[in-house]
Amino acid sequence: YPLCALAVSDERPVSTQSTWETFIIDNEALYNISHNVLKQMEPTYADLNYLISCVMAGVTCSLRFPGKLNGDLRKLGVNLVPFPRLHFFLVSQAPLASKENTGYQLVNVKELVNQVYSPRNFFSNVKPDDGKYMTASLIFRGPMKTQEVDEICEKRQTANSDDFVEWIPNNMKTSIVE
DSSP states (O other), X not given: XXXXXXXXXXXXXXXXXXXXXXXEOOHHHHHHIIIIXXXXXXXXXXXXXXXXXXXXXHXXXXXXXXXXXXXXXXXXXXXXXXXXXOOEEEOBOSSOOOTTOXXXXXXXXXXXXXXXXXXXXXXXXXXXXXXXXXXXXXXXESSOOHHHHHHHHHHHHHHTGGGBOTTSTXXXXXXXXX
């Protein structure tokens, strides 16, 4: 639920009984990203909304753009959700850059994967040490080699196998969207 210090209204959480996929975003995490990662001392609602729009544009980009091994939201729900009630997704974004940053950031695939798994980039205030990932879907944008993406993600998953549940084989999917 929203952090009391950042809540704007007294509305109750929306029921998610009829959704297939729910992406969890909380105010405290948005504020932490704005303050700690983007170095905004007093983020406005426009700044927080910009973060939400960026991450949701990334989540839905496979529906709007072509790509190699394009895994869209339908495939995500079918292939990575083992039980229909487990449709709550932790969202992360990399690289994170403010609207004012006009410089182009050149980041390699390994750095992107490391940033995605960093709690600083999570849009929900959760600690990965408190649990395990059931599945992961990484959607990459731009020109990159499928083999490089697969190798780096496989190395990451092998090195951090304790962070993933062992009862779901092939629990990481990657997509490259142009």
